[in-house]
Ligand SMILES: Nc1ncnc2c1ncn2[C@@H]1O[C@H](COP(=O)(O)OP(=O)(O)OP(=O)(O)O)[C@@H](O)[C@H]1O
């Protein structure tokens with residue numbers, strides 16, 4: 001039932017990494033999870049070991065009448081995956097134009113997903129404001145904005161309260177409680193990173209869901225096309241991902257189906 005959108009004002013901050021590993025953490029907590037890639041980079045699948053030759057996906061094939069159920073991949077992790085699909089520039093622009101004309105193609109599919117009371121949808125969004133974020137955000141129980149614990153994150157602090165930092169003032173103005181933040185790539189060996197993390201934690205209070213340590217294990221997991229909890233379960237970042245999963249489960253709360261394979265019902 002609940003939709004969790006993962007977004008950010010800036011690119012390359014760890015949205016896809018968080019989407020994949022949070023989906024995995026929630027599944028390990030006993031939830032049925034559908035991880036949905038809405039970014040034409042089509043990178044979410046890499047975390048789940050989907051073959052590079054598998055180019056299919058939901059948004060990429062929207063024009064061809066493919067239903068979202070047809071586009072779902074079952075992953076070894078037990079998370080259901082809806083890849084974006086591989087697209088050339090012209091296809092990506094055509095998808096945006098189509099969503100402009102016929103938003104129901106996406107929103108109708110999303111409504112079907114959210115009608116399943118025990119399913120959690122984790123959506124990986126493109127960086128910055130986008131048409132897909134505009135369409136998805138009103139349906140989200142929670143939008144998690146990822147910021148880096150760096151100078152840019154610190155500079156954005158005054159913009160966070162207004163929602164202007166994501167061009168989202170209008171989207172979240174009426175429901176600011178649905179907007180939460182995660183700090184990524186906290187480097188505990190760096191004074192700047194620690195200081196920014198502490199300052200943001202003080203400023204954001206409960207709006208900050210948690211932080212994810214900067215660690216080679218995170219990139220190594222992706223390089224091996226594995227999930228962090230599988231490849232480096234004892235790493236600091238893995239502990240952080242588990243904690244984020246628990247915090248989100250407490251905040252929403254999430255439906256849990258004990259012993260469920262994700263899709264098997
Ligand atoms: N906590 C971390 N520690 C170390 N490396 C990280 C961490 N989080 C993300 N990375 C690395 O940072 C890079 C960018 O991550 P990712 O692709 O998840 O960002 P993104 O926000 O989805 O990017 P985009 O805006 O392009 O979609 C990747 O190489 C990833 O492995």
Ligand SMILES: [Mg+2]
Pocket residue numbers: 015016017039041043124125
């Ligand atoms: Mg990404």
